[in-house]
Amino acid sequence: MAVHVSDGAAVTVGLLGCGTVGQAVVRSIIEGGATIERASGHRLQLGPILVRDASKPRPGVDPALITTDPQRVLADPSVSIVVEVMGGLDPTLDHLRQALAAGKSVVTANKQLLARHGPELLEAAEQAGAELRFEASACAAIPVIKVLRESLLAAEITAVTGIVNGTTNFILTEMSRQGLAYGDALGRAQALGYAEADPTEDVNGADAAAKMAILSSIAFHSRVLIDDVPYEGIDNLHAEDIEHAHSLGFVVKLLGVARLLNGAVSVRVYPALVPHGHRLAAIGGPDNAVLLESRTTREIMLVGPGAGGDETASAVVADILSILGTHQGSFLHNAMADSGRTIARPGSVASAFYLRMSVADRPGVLARVASIFGDESLSIRSVVQSGSGDEASLVLILHAGAEERMDAAVARVRALDDVRGEPVLLRVLGDGEGGDR
Numbered sequence: 001m002a003v004h005v006s007d008g009a010a011v012t013v014g015l016l017g018c019g020t021v022g023q024a025v026v027r028s029i030i031e032g033g034a035t036i037e038r039a040s041g042h043r044l045q046l047g048p049i050l051v052r053d054a055s056k057p058r059p060g061v062d063p064a065l066i067t068t069d070p071q072r073v074l075a076d077p078s079v080s081i082v083v084e085v086m087g088g089l090d091p092t093l094d095h096l097r098q099a100l101a102a103g104k105s106v107v108t109a110n111k112q113l114l115a116r117h118g119p120e121l122l123e124a125a126e127q128a129g130a131e132l133r134f135e136a137s138a139c140a141a142i143p144v145i146k147v148l149r150e151s152l153l154a155a156e157i158t159a160v161t162g163i164v165n166g167t168t169n170f171i172l173t174e175m176s177r178q179g180l181a182y183g184d185a186l187g188r189a190q191a192l193g194y195a196e197a198d199p200t201e202d203v204n205g206a207d208a209a210a211k212m213a214i215l216s217s218i219a220f221h222s223r224v225l226i227d228d229v230p231y232e233g234i235d236n237l238h239a240e241d242i243e244h245a246h247s248l249g250f251v252v253k254l255l256g257v258a259r260l261l262n263g264a265v266s267v268r269v270y271p272a273l274v275p276h277g278h279r280l281a282a283i284g285g286p287d288n289a290v291l292l293e294s295r296t297t298r299e300i301m302l303v304g305p306g307a308g309g310d311e312t313a314s315a316v317v318a319d320i321l322s323i324l325g326t327h328q329g330s331f332l333h334n335a336m337a338d339s340g341r342t343i344a345r346p347g348s349v350a351s352a353f354y355l356r357m358s359v360a361d362r363p364g365v366l367a368r369v370a371s372i373f374g375d376e377s378l379s380i381r382s383v384v385q386s387g388s389g390d391e392a393s394l395v396l397i398l399h400a401g402a403e404e405r406m407d408a409a410v411a412r413v414r415a416l417d418d419v420r421g422e423p424v425l426l427r428v429l430g431d432g433e434g435g436d437r
């Protein structure tokens with residue numbers, strides 16, 4: 001049974017976690033309390049706060065609220081909203097199951113948990129008559145989930161294309177604008193606090209894949225889990241390809257690309273060449289941006305900070321306000337995965353490609369490469385050849401074609417005697433991507 005809050009009554013918010021985001025949530029509730037009360041008619045009151053190590057200093061947080069016992073938050077009947085900002089899957093999943101089963105509403109910033117267990121938790125919330133909100137889990141301060149769930153609910157979204165990881169966008173911006181090698185740009189991101197000490201999930205695309213699973217589930221009213229999202233990161237990118245892309249009129253970005261293709265949902269994360277004139281090309285540094293396309297509203301782009309304690313806390317507090325605003329007779333349901341859409345087979349998706357390979361500068365090399373692409377019904381848009389002898393480099397831009405045909409063509413090209421080493425293959429945004437054609 002849901003824990004209801006009545007108008008004018010104080011609403012107690014318990015926290016699971018009090019680190020970077022948790023402490024910013026506490027500050028926000030204390031400093032913004034009067035505004036929240038004026039806007040919602042409810043006074044927020046801080047309840048118990050779960051941490052691992054109670055002896056750590058937490059400026060501005062009442063030490064009497066700190067606990068290392070999860071039951072002080074989860075089993076406290078006065079707590080009606082639980083804010084989960086502890087991260088991780090275990091024991092977090094069990095804590096959220098318990099909170100929802102007790103009818104408490106939950107606000108979480110935990111993308112990895114939602115991208116794996118979102119449908120189950122939304123179902124549990126629906127059954128308990130409680131609410132599960134997760135704006136902070138994708139793009140922190142940018143209110144993209146609220147826009148998709150409310151403002152664009154009836155807009156029939158057809159595509160969501162995003163720069164949803166600020167760390168990699170910062171690294172790529174540095175590589176592109178300062179000509180830095182990948183390792184140097186990553187070091188700079190770490191020195192400036194834009195990358196974690198262990199940046200693996202950011203640079204390999206897993207963080208972006210989790211966010212795209214969440215965004216596409218909401219955009220397409222579907223169940224998309226992280227396992228449905230093939231992802232590639234930027235950890236194997238070469239400064240050379242960023243330079244080639246630049247001279248051909250593109251900038252390289254790590255993109256989350258979600259599309260409806262012949263009624264099925266396709267969601268992927270990969271580094272791609274974005275034309276200089278495209279709106280997403282202008283998003284530099286650690287910012288995030290999400291481009292929403294629909295038949296009715298055409299294109300809407302949201303841009304802003306995708307991380308940071310205060311920025312993420314702003315989304316958490318907005319979710320608390322949504323819960324206060326809709327708790328009785330809520331028109332927003334938790335689980336909206338009612339479209340019945342299937343997941344598209346990745347090989348059937350069509351993309352345009354950039355292909356760079358080292359070749360021996362012998363007569364007829366280009367003709368042999370071109371005939372392989374012709375056999376696979378793939379057409380070449382442009383070719384640039386540089387260098388000579390065994391060090392010649394061939395850069396091709398290919399028009400959109402089904403990815404399985406592209407993979408087959410590249411495997412045949414790689415086997416040619418003239419080709420040296422591994423070819424580099426990157427997708428190109430905006431040249432007729434879509435379903436099988």
Ligand SMILES: NC(=O)c1ccc[n+]([C@@H]2O[C@H](COP(=O)([O-])OP(=O)(O)OC[C@H]3O[C@@H](n4cnc5c(N)ncnc54)[C@H](OP(=O)(O)O)[C@@H]3O)[C@@H](O)[C@H]2O)c1
Pocket residue numbers: 016017018019020021022050051052053054056084085086087088090091109110111136137140306307308309312
């Ligand atoms: N930081 C950002 O910019 C950002 C942006 C978007 C989303 N998020 C998400 O927000 C969540 C929190 O991130 P954060 O940066 O605030 O992390 P953090 O600074 O590491 O804080 C985690 C907090 O949770 C507590 N905690 C962790 N595991 C626990 C356990 N097993 N039992 C009890 N307490 C536990 C920690 O306790 P101690 O303090 O005692 O160690 C700490 O207070 C994560 O899901 C993250 O992905 C963060």
